[in-house]
Amino acid sequence: MGVVRFGVSLPRDIAHQFDDAIKKEGYETRSKAIYDLIKKYITQSKWQHGEKIAGIISILYDHHEKDAVNTLLEIQHEYHDIIISSQHIHLDHDNCFEVIIVKGKSNEVEGLYRRLKTLKNIKDTSLTVADIS
Incomplete structure (x- = not known):
């Protein structure tokens, strides 16, 4: 399982809010928080499509x-x-x-x-x- 790096552009205020939120949750990196969000999105999509x-x-x-x-x-x-x-x-x-x-x-x-x-x-x-x- 390889790793893919990609950039994400966000408005500054959203990026700060995201950093504050993930810090409160205990995430050490943005990558892990984004990974969890993407997995949740994929699961929700599979749920909606009957998989x-x-x-x-x-x-x-x-x-x-x-x-x-x-x-x-x-x-x-x-x-x-x-x-x-x-x-x-x-x-x-x-x-x-x-x-x-x-x-x-x-x-x-x-x-x-x-x-x-x-x-x-x-x-x-x-x-x-x-x-x-």
């Missing part, structure tokens, strides 16, 4: 809501072909946290995520995706 991605769906819910628990399991079985793994965590007496690792076409992952996040009695959901190419 293969990997991701994590996290779900927070009340385990006393038995309908929610049963429905979560049913939906996961429907999407078994894109679910690699899941982990169930007991946060406290009332709250459970579930993490589902997925790999598949972005529209399939999005379909699973939409089904899960719209369930009744789900307190919170999030989806994080990564480019696997």
Whole structure:
């Protein structure tokens, strides 16, 4: 894997704002910050065009809501072909946290995520995706 160098021209105020922002994030170089931005852009593009991605769906819910628990399991079985793994965590007496690792076409992952996040009695959901190419 070689390295390609290229120049970027920005208005001075944008360059200063970028430097301030990446310094606050802890980046040591502009190159690493720009690399991360470009990777994020590529991943988003692949997401929008239905290409293969990997991701994590996290779900927070009340385990006393038995309908929610049963429905979560049913939906996961429907999407078994894109679910690699899941982990169930007991946060406290009332709250459970579930993490589902997925790999598949972005529209399939999005379909699973939409089904899960719209369930009744789900307190919170999030989806994080990564480019696997």
